[in-house]
Amino acid sequence: MSKRDLGKRAPAVFESFLDGRDAHLHPDDRAEAAEFWNWLGELERPGPAPTRHRPVWVVRALAASVAVLAVFGGTLWMTHPMPTRETLQSVATGHAERRRIALSDGSVVTLAADSRVDIAYLAGERRLRLISGEALFRVAHDKSRPFVVETRHGDVVAVGTMFDVSVGKREAEVTVVEGVVRVALSEPGRRGSAEPIEKLAHKGERLSFGVMTSTRGDTGFIRQAADIDADSAVAWTRGRLVFQGEPLSEVIVEVNRYAKDRLILTDPRAANIPVYGIVNQGDTAAIRELIANPRAVAVEPRTP
Structure with a gap:
């Protein structure tokens, strides 16, 4: 690894390098960025626009890794000769x-x-x-x-x-x-x-x-928030939806994520009514059975 310390310039240097805008970088900065990128696993470097850029949160994570390596680079290189790829x-x-x-x-x-x-x-x-x-x-x-x-x-x-x-x-x-x-x-x-x-x-x-x-x-x-049984919390992964007092407006949103038809709220006054029960994902009819006033919701075909 290079001994050049990018310091506070690391985020800007790596953002330019990863986005393909490294022509203006100092040759030593460009070499340090390239060497570290190869150290991560010799991944293909993204090209210039309109190639989809890596998000800033990833660039910052890389820059943080560079800051650590700048201080402990020799030790890490000896300890991890085969670093995990990004x-x-x-x-x-x-x-x-x-x-x-x-x-x-x-x-x-x-x-x-x-x-x-x-x-x-x-x-x-x-x-x-x-x-x-x-x-x-x-x-x-x-x-x-x-x-x-x-x-x-x-x-x-x-x-x-x-x-x-x-x-x-x-x-x-x-x-x-x-x-x-x-x-x-x-x-x-x-x-x-x-x-x-x-x-x-x-x-x-x-x-x-x-x-x-x-x-x-x-x-x-x-x-x-209210504690919940762990099994109920992950019921959606098995095709079930468990409601333990969530307001009707939120229940409608959750059911509609899986329903072929579309559930709509017809009475705004019922938006905060708590809903309790277990239904199959996408079962819009079952929701009407769980509330006191079934007319507060309606089912309509989903438009393409």
Whole structure:
């Protein structure tokens, strides 16, 4: 490895290098970036636009790895002569689709309908970004490589466990099926706070987290939600939906992700009615049987 220290310039240097805009880089900077990229596993380098660029969160992760190597490069090179290759992948599901993703370390991701996850495996970290929807993560134990699920509302960190993450418009939710996870808020939620906002969740616990925006600024929050049976939390992976008091408006959204027809709310006054019961995914008729006023919802054909 080169002994040249990129320091604070590392993010800018690597962003230019990965995006194919390295012509203006200092020759030594370009050589350092190229050598580190080859050290990761001699992957094909992305070309110039309009090639899809690697997201900034991946570039920052690479830059962080460079900063570590700049200090401990010799030791790491001797200790890990065959470094783990970087894995970049984006997986999305369509309407009424579930997908099982087996990762290289033995971890497994089950992706719900209308969901998307980006995967970036680096030598020292396993990082995934849940862009939308919901996913169940069964994590292979590896203390040397933390497993991080990033959402726009905050991060969930685990070493070896199984947990479910759902991303909504205003907040995200994590349910721990096995083990322990740590929830840490995204940077906007940390403003004005001396310490990061973090909380541990254990098996059977459910946390909601996010950032509330008001005229006074951004305020991060992590709150304990109602605990749930672990089996119920992952029932969607077996074609079932379990509702334990969720408002009707949210239930409709969840059912519509799998239904051939479309369930609509006809009475806005019923939007917050709690719903309890177990239904098959996509069974719109069953929802009408779970509420006191079936006329509050209607079923209509889904337009192509």
